[in-house]
Amino acid sequence: MIHIIAKNSVKKDQIETFKVLTKELILKSKEEEGCIAYDLYEDMNNPTVLTFIEIWADEEAIEQHNKSEHFKKIVPKLGKLVEDKEVKLYKKVPINLQTD
Amino acid sequence: MIHIIAKNSVKKDQIETFKVLTKELILKSKEEEGCIAYDLYEDMNNPTVLTFIEIWADEEAIEQHNKSEHFKKIVPKLGKLVEDKEVKLYKKVPINLQTD
Numbered sequence: 001m002i003h004i005i006a007k008n009s010v011k012k013d014q015i016e017t018f019k020v021l022t023k024e025l026i027l028k029s030k031e032e033e034g035c036i037a038y039d040l041y042e043d044m045n046n047p048t049v050l051t052f053i054e055i056w057a058d059e060e061a062i063e064q065h066n067k068s069e070h071f072k073k074i075v076p077k078l079g080k081l082v083e084d085k086e087v088k089l090y091k092k093v094p095i096n097l098q099t100d
Numbered sequence: 101m102i103h104i105i106a107k108n109s110v111k112k113d114q115i116e117t118f119k120v121l122t123k124e125l126i127l128k129s130k131e132e133e134g135c136i137a138y139d140l141y142e143d144m145n146n147p148t149v150l151t152f153i154e155i156w157a158d159e160e161a162i163e164q165h166n167k168s169e170h171f172k173k174i175v176p177k178l179g180k181l182v183e184d185k186e187v188k189l190y191k192k193v194p195i196n197l198q199t200d
Binding site: 022023026042044045050093 | 102103105107119139140143145150151191193
């Protein structure tokens with residue numbers, strides 16, 4: 001399982017447009033094979049920070065997602081509304097390895 | 101429900117110590133009232149980035165967590181092992197509001 005944290009610093013006057021555009025992306029991504037979670041979150045201390053928290057089954061599912069029609073149509077549009085963007089892919093640190 | 105993304109840039113020679121120290125914090129936090137998820141994740145492209153992805157029932161649960169013995173004992177120790185730290189609290193953007 002892979003978690004993606006995709007943090008966007010959205011231009012102040014584009015926040016509503018950003019949210020509207022993400023709706024189709026979220027609904028269609030949730031239908032994809034291997035998509036376990038895919039939602040948009042707002043920083044409680046800064047409404048210009050809008051972050052996707054996603055969970056995918058594996059790298060293959062993410063590759064398919066990046067090639068999907070909805071991704072290729074919507075993500076470049078979102079890119080024009082942000083000042084900064086950070087996408088990180090994470091794997092869980094197994095708790096049984098955290099021993100000295 | 102509140103998501104916390106707590107990202108740590110850990111000093112290169114302190115990664116294993118950081119992971120070992122988090123074990124007790126994770127196990128005890130998971131037992132807390134209102135803790136829905138609490139795990140440590142490693143950036144797949146940069147092993148010095150170790151991030152807690154947490155889900156809490158509400159702000160009250162987070163306040164209790166911040167006052168807990170395990171938090172007060174372990175979090176300051178982790179703070180000495182990092183070069184940089186970013187903690188963000190997030191609320192989900194309801195999909196039904198994302199309409200134009």
